[in-house]
Amino acid sequence: MQAATQTAAGRRTVVKVGSSSLTTAGGGLDAERLDALVDALAAARARGDQLILVSSGAIAAGLAPLKLTRRPDELAQQQAAASVGQGLLVARYTASFARYNLRVGQVLLTNDDVTREDHYRNARRTLDALLTMGAIPVVNENDTVATDEIRFGDNDRLAALVARLVQARRLILLSDVDGIYDADPRLATSRRITDVHDLRDLQGLDLRTPGSGLGTGGMASKIDAAGAAAGAGIEVTVTSATRAADTLAGRPAGTRFHPARSEPAAWATARAVIAEVLEQPGLTPADAFHELGGTSLHAMRICARLRKETGQRVLPQALFESTTLGEFAELLSEVRHAA
Structure with a gap:
């Protein structure tokens, strides 16, 4: 049973689609574009993939029914539109x-x-249960209750976190641009980048892209999320919603971020990571666990940097999932003692 579960998890793919790929210019849902995306997802499901869809579009879809002509700036109005x-x-x-x-x-x-920790594990159990029972989870930020202080910021980041949460093999970020370009993709001289092995290869790029004004993400956001997920061992593709079927079928499309090779985490490296967190004065073990293990995108960034600087490959799961709060507290005690 465990082997079967691992095999199924190995075919898990998280697909994120942006507002501009689902809605009309006026803000209503575009049924034809949404159906085309579902066609591609259903074909992948028929091939045996387990799919989690992270979908933007709630606020955009609520504009027209509320007679709003553009995405509101005020948080309460955004939450009303999302509702x-x-x-x-x-x-x-x-x-x-x-x-x-x-x-x-x-x-x-x-x-x-x-x-x-408790919310994280419960969310993972819920997603696992939905996948096991054959349903397709459709994930979005709970915009109706999130405040500015606790929002993800955009669904690219949310998708990277969900991919790590369910231990997905692939993350596909869909928008209305077919990949990462070395300059504004509207220019004829721009070149699409097909492969990224190291985020340093993208330094200095002009990341301006055409926008609809309906969403919050952009290419910089996608690169940030893709780099964090790839650093955690997840293959990432950034492409357009019109290329969803090709990407899901494994055909070349968009920009591919190659995953870092994952090895068992070395405790010495874990201690180095935790030591950074302990620089904050008055930090309790529970606070540190929340800050390092809980803030998973932060953990992915730290792991990616440590891999670059020390050559040690550390999966964020080793810092969070395999470490109970009690074990974490003991490890913190060792680090403080050593210091």
């Missing part, structure tokens, strides 16, 4: 996937759900 739009978004996904006799399950997450 109306999220229901419309999930209803449309439910109807579209039903064409293939597939069910969806709505999962709304806040930052606490991936940064606090």
Whole structure:
């Protein structure tokens, strides 16, 4: 049973789609574009992939019903639009996937759900259960309750966190641009970058891209999320929603971020990571566990930097999932004693 579970998990793919790929210029859902995405996802599911869809579009979908002509700046109005739009978004996904006799399950997450140990484990169990029972989780930030202080910021970051949460093999970030370019993709002289092995290869690029004004992410956000996920051993592709079918089928498309080779974490390296966290005065073991293990994107960045600086490859899971709070407290004590 355990081997079967590991095999299924090895085919897990997280797909993130942005607002501009799902909505019309006026803010309503574009049924044709949404159905095309579902067609690609259903084909991948038929090949045996386990899929988690991280979908933006709730706020954008709620604009027209509330007679709003653009995305509001005020948080309360954004939350109101999300409240109306999220229901419309999930209803449309439910109807579209039903064409293939597939069910969806709505999962709304806040930052606490991936940064606090009990919430994190519960979110993972829920997603695992949905996948085991054959449903496709449709994940979004819980915009109706999130405040500016605790928001993910954009769904690229959320998708990277979810990919790590479910231990996905692949992360696919979809937008209206077919990859990372070395300059503004609207220019004829721009060149699409096909492969990224190290984020240093992208330094100095002009990351301006055409935007719809309906979403919050951009190419800089995608590079940040892709680099963090690849550093955690997850293969990442950044491409357009129109190339979703090719990407899911394994055909070359967009920009591929090659995953870092993962090896068992060395405790010496883990201690070095934890020592950084302990630089904050008055930090308790619980605080440190939350800050290092819980803030998983932060942990991925630290692991990627340590791999670059020391040659030690550390998976964030080794810092969070395999370490109980009690063990973490003991390790903190060792580090303090050594200091």
